[in-house]
Amino acid sequence: MNTTFDRYAGIVFFAIGLTFMIGSLGISTSAYGSNVGANIFPMILGAFLSLMSFRLIYETFRKQRTEKSKENLDYKRFIIIFIAAVLYAYFLEDIGFVISTFLFLMIGFQTMHKGRVWVSLVIAGSFSYVVYYLYVHLLDGSLPGFPTWLGGA
Incomplete structure (x- = not known):
């Protein structure tokens, strides 16, 4: 520190x-x-x-x-997460909130701590879907849904 x-x-x-x-x-x-x-x-x-x-x-x-x-500053991890954040913002509308957030979190989790893929999958999937559900269904907000090729609107 x-x-x-x-x-x-x-x-x-x-x-x-x-x-x-x-x-x-x-x-x-x-x-x-x-x-x-x-x-x-x-x-x-x-x-x-x-x-x-x-x-x-x-x-x-x-x-x-x-x-x-x-x-020792870890530039490699910083660059990976920075590029992932830029790609997340770029593809948010195209592939939807749930998928883009899931992918961003998976990249972030695996960059920071390799291994425990199943735990990362569960946390990233649960978080992205729960946030989407709470915001869209309970708060009546609007977020990009699933892409049309996956049956989204």
Whole structure:
């Protein structure tokens, strides 16, 4: 843990979270065919990012390390997850939320910790379907469904 980097990253992400929350106030509160407005997700994600960043900043002040250690940065994992995130955003509309989220989570899980494929399959599949179901069916929101070649609308 590099406390200096974590502290500055926490401050930057806290500011980004606040910007998301302030920016979401200017977004429409309702969307066509949806009871959940377009401002809900940015507001929730901004609040979550701000809270997690605040906790990170708090932890860096609480944990003062006496020894300095050089950490090896893992660029390979970063690049894999970054490319997966870009591809996730690009293909979200084409292949739908459930499949794209499932694939992104599988790539992320296997990049961070190889092995335990069955556990990753269950968690990624359950998470992507449960989030889709909760948002679309319970909150009456709209997310890209399954692609038409799989019987989706």
